[in-house]
Amino acid sequence: MDRISRLEAHLRPVEQSQAQGVLRQATAMSSPSKAKVAVLGAGGGIGQPLAMLMKMNPLVAELSLYDVVGTPGVAADLAHIDTAAKVTCATGPEELSKALYGCNLVIIPAGVPRKPGMTRDDLFNINAGIVQGLCEGIAKYCPKAWVAIISNPVNSTVPIAAEVFKKAGMYDPRKLMGVTKLDVCRAQAFWAELADTIPSKVDVPVVGGHAGVTILPLLSQATPKVDLSKDKAKALMERIQNAGTEVVNAKAGKGSATLSMAYAAAEFGNSCLRAMAGEANITECAYVDSHVTDLPYFATKLTLGADGVKDVGNLGRLNELETEGLEGLKAELRGSIQKGIDFVASGKAGQ
Numbered sequence: 001m002d003r004i005s006r007l008e009a010h011l012r013p014v015e016q017s018q019a020q021g022v023l024r025q026a027t028a029m030s031s032p033s034k035a036k037v038a039v040l041g042a043g044g045g046i047g048q049p050l051a052m053l054m055k056m057n058p059l060v061a062e063l064s065l066y067d068v069v070g071t072p073g074v075a076a077d078l079a080h081i082d083t084a085a086k087v088t089c090a091t092g093p094e095e096l097s098k099a100l101y102g103c104n105l106v107i108i109p110a111g112v113p114r115k116p117g118m119t120r121d122d123l124f125n126i127n128a129g130i131v132q133g134l135c136e137g138i139a140k141y142c143p144k145a146w147v148a149i150i151s152n153p154v155n156s157t158v159p160i161a162a163e164v165f166k167k168a169g170m171y172d173p174r175k176l177m178g179v180t181k182l183d184v185c186r187a188q189a190f191w192a193e194l195a196d197t198i199p200s201k202v203d204v205p206v207v208g209g210h211a212g213v214t215i216l217p218l219l220s221q222a223t224p225k226v227d228l229s230k231d232k233a234k235a236l237m238e239r240i241q242n243a244g245t246e247v248v249n250a251k252a253g254k255g256s257a258t259l260s261m262a263y264a265a266a267e268f269g270n271s272c273l274r275a276m277a278g279e280a281n282i283t284e285c286a287y288v289d290s291h292v293t294d295l296p297y298f299a300t301k302l303t304l305g306a307d308g309v310k311d312v313g314n315l316g317r318l319n320e321l322e323t324e325g326l327e328g329l330k331a332e333l334r335g336s337i338q339k340g341i342d343f344v345a346s347g348k349a350g351q
Ligand SMILES: NC(=O)c1ccc[n+]([C@@H]2O[C@H](COP(=O)([O-])OP(=O)(O)OC[C@H]3O[C@@H](n4cnc5c(N)ncnc54)[C@H](O)[C@@H]3O)[C@@H](O)[C@H]2O)c1
Pocket: 040, 041, 042, 043, 044, 045, 046, 047, 066, 067, 068, 069, 109, 110, 111, 112, 113, 114, 123, 127, 130, 133, 134, 149, 150, 151, 152, 153, 154, 179, 180, 181, 182, 183, 210, 255, 256, 257, 258, 261, 351
């Protein structure tokens, strides 16, 4: 029995099917990952299904669930799933150190979601302080961890995290990522319908940021190719940009996307764990410290390596609509980034 088969022999069927995909592809992997993964905001609408999906991931050795309320119930529930990841639980700021200590990957869906009529930026006043407080904990207790931020407004919360980490002297831009994968999932789901194929055969890069016009799907680079008029491409681009609002309105006051977001974050987390374990050529779109444009943070397709972001991809050739979209998003994205930077500099926050 080879090393991977021996490992698989200890896994449940659900883990085995994932493990076959994950581990057998990991040709460059020197040893199976033993990652500790924390979900901060684990009691919430995203946190709970995300925690469940991570509990099913064979690359997770310990799943650390943290929230200010409700964590013991979620942890007890998930601990009864007979997959290998050990579930641990921490509640409230006094237990944050326990949640974070030794973490390899921290995923943050903590914070309030939108209601109809709100923009993501309307969440800034509450979520900025929450993200700052949690990132101060990361800087202290797991400064080497990869950090994936879901909490909105992502365009500002990622710069907030970076500023906290810079202040603490441990900022590693390769390890801080804003999760924009849901935009890619949506773009690919819609493109698959258009191309009359299954989503797994589809690739659609989405660049920029994660709010309204700052979400820029590059439909001219989507595969398989579909010939679209400029008007049709514009309509699809706008549908992708407004897809979050479509869910907020459909939920009619009961929050925003949770299940699709949990799926997207679990896929993104899985990519991080595979790269961390040494698997080569893992690509994802994410919002990171970037020199691709004149904006300091920008989402593009990137390659992940064992130490985080390895290569930030460039934009490739843009068509007229995308070039207009790129120019049109810059002022808003620049403002959101600066707002995050100013927030930390103002010293207003605290958990
Ligand atoms: N990046 C994206 O694509 C994307 C997609 C969907 C939602 N979101 C954002 O994710 C966030 C969470 O959404 P949700 O639907 O899960 O909300 P939710 O209200 O259901 O859950 C949020 C959880 O965060 C917890 N929380 C609050 N303060 C905390 C703190 N200081 N430490 C730890 N936990 C804390 C709450 O107790 C709650 O359990 C929102 O800001 C939402 O806008 C982002």
